[in-house]
Amino acid sequence: MHKAGFVNIIGNPNVGKSTLMNAFIGEKLSIITSKAQTTRHRILGIVNGDDFQVILSDTPGIIKPAYELQASMMDFVKSAFEDADVLVYMVEIGEKELKDEAFFKKITNSKIPVLLLLNKIDKSNQELLEEQAEIWQKKVPNAEFYPISALNGFNVQNVFDRIIELLPESPAFYPKDQLTDKPERFFVNEAIREKILMHYKKEIPYAVEVDTEEFFEEDNIIRMRSVIMVERETQKGIIIGHKGSALKRVGVEARKDLEKFFGKQVHLELYVKVNKNWRNNHSQLRRFGYNQK
Ligand SMILES: Nc1nc2c(ncn2[C@@H]2O[C@H](COP(=O)(O)OP(=O)(O)OP(=O)(O)O)[C@@H](O)[C@H]2O)c(=O)[nH]1
Numbered sequence: 001m002h003k004a005g006f007v008n009i010i011g012n013p014n015v016g017k018s019t020l021m022n023a024f025i026g027e028k029l030s031i032i033t034s035k036a037q038t039t040r041h042r043i044l045g046i047v048n049g050d051d052f053q054v055i056l057s058d059t060p061g062i063i064k065p066a067y068e069l070q071a072s073m074m075d076f077v078k079s080a081f082e083d084a085d086v087l088v089y090m091v092e093i094g095e096k097e098l099k100d101e102a103f104f105k106k107i108t109n110s111k112i113p114v115l116l117l118l119n120k121i122d123k124s125n126q127e128l129l130e131e132q133a134e135i136w137q138k139k140v141p142n143a144e145f146y147p148i149s150a151l152n153g154f155n156v157q158n159v160f161d162r163i164i165e166l167l168p169e170s171p172a173f174y175p176k177d178q179l180t181d182k183p184e185r186f187f188v189n190e191a192i193r194e195k196i197l198m199h200y201k202k203e204i205p206y207a208v209e210v211d212t213e214e215f216f217e218e219d220n221i222i223r224m225r226s227v228i229m230v231e232r233e234t235q236k237g238i239i240i241g242h243k244g245s246a247l248k249r250v251g252v253e254a255r256k257d258l259e260k261f262f263g264k265q266v267h268l269e270l271y272v273k274v275n276k277n278w279r280n281n282h283s284q285l286r287r288f289g290y291n292q293k
């Protein structure tokens with residue numbers, strides 16, 4: 001018998017969805033930072049076995065959209081409700097509610113199996129854990145409950161084994177050697193965006209989009225050129241930094257990650273461009289892979 005299906009991870013921003021996805025895959029497919037709204041797309045991560053194919057979806061954290069980019073991010077979350085065979089609803093220790101009522105109702109009224117994961121229990125103690133477990137099991141009575149630590153791997157294998165049990169009988173949806181639905185350039189963009197989230201403050205990371213214009217694979221090296229887009233001229237100066245030092249740091253760190261990811265030497269050229277108000281521009285958003293209706 002062969003099992004296959006879609007296992008979609010949803011929850012508030014910053015609870016550890018991408019960390020869990022990477023733990024299941026065993027690779028750094030999704031970027032992870034301590035800032036909210038790190039993930040902007042729905043990213044498939046595929047785990048293949050002889051008799052199963054688990055198609056995981058990492059999704060953006062649920063927020064009330066304030067601009068078009070965020071509205072597109074929430075459309076990715078909506079799509080994750082539509083095709084799931086198993087829903088993984090992740091919360092973190094100390095969290096009390098999913099702020100979006102409509103999404104929360106979809107979870108509590110779900111006809112498909114829901115796994116409720118209480119993450120970051122490594123930061124907790126027994127008393128707090130029991131208190132939180134009770135709160136969440138009451139809130140989502142239709143779910144199976146698992147305390148986990150995506151970071152340390154605690155209970156991750158048990159959750160994965162349960163997912164396999166819950167999957168429907170089905171042939172594989174993707175070739176068995178496929179790891180994701182995203183092209184190579186997507187991971188270049190993301191590696192750069194991760195460094196920008198890590199090194200710049202306040203609004204800057206949220207005003208940035210990255211587009212990889214060139215990706216040439218040669219025998220011993222991959223040559224890439226990417227543009228970092230910002231919304232305003234002042235932001236451009238901040239990204240570049242004094243004598244280019246800030247941009248250089250982004251480039252060096254992203255290149256190191258990309259060399260690990262592709263298993264090959266990488267040459268990465270970066271430049272910065274102003275793309276006014278791209279976050280609210282439908283055609284620009286479409287160009288960057290956000291499904292605009
Ligand atoms: N202590 C602890 N930290 C964790 C755990 N899982 C994730 N984190 C941290 O929580 C932060 C957010 O992790 P992400 O995986 O990026 O969270 P996310 O839900 O994908 O966030 P968005 O994409 O912004 O919605 C990072 O700093 C992680 O290192 C965990 O089990 N324990």
Ligand SMILES: [Mg+2]
Pocket residue numbers: 017018019030031032038039058059060061
């Ligand atoms: Mg994420």
